[in-house]
Amino acid sequence: MISYCTTCKGRRWQLEQVLFDNLCRLKDIDAEWIIFDYHCPDQLLDNLMRFPLFSKLFEKEKVKIYRLTEDLPFDMPLAKNAAHVHAIGDIVFNLDADNFIGI
Numbered sequence: 001m002i003s004y005c006t007t008c009k010g011r012r013w014q015l016e017q018v019l020f021d022n023l024c025r026l027k028d029i030d031a032e033w034i035i036f037d038y039h040c041p042d043q044l045l046d047n048l049m050r051f052p053l054f055s056k057l058f059e060k061e062k063v064k065i066y067r068l069t070e071d072l073p074f075d076m077p078l079a080k081n082a083a084h085v086h087a088i089g090d091i092v093f094n095l096d097a098d099n100f101i102g103i
Contacts, residue, residue: 005095006034006094007035007097010040016047023063038072039068
């Protein structure tokens with residue numbers, strides 16, 4: 001299994017631009033997508049749940065969201081490591097909020 005790990009703080013608009021394509025690729029492969037909400041001011045989970053495919057894959061645990069509840073200054077190594085802690089895949093892959101999942 002591959003774990004794709006994305007961190008997000010203030011980049012929901014970029015995540016939404018690639019969301020549908022990434023979810024379509026994700027649904028047919030042995031992978032999960034970890035999205036780490038780094039205290040994103042965009043109400044990330046609520047906004048993503050309005051996409052039916054996202055909701056479906058979230059329920060199947062193909063997409064997982066974890067949230068930092070403290071408003072810390074953004075720290076890329078901390079954000080990536082926090083996402084990786086939740087990954088269960090044999091391969092852990094960093095995926096920026098505006099990147100597409102490749103097969």
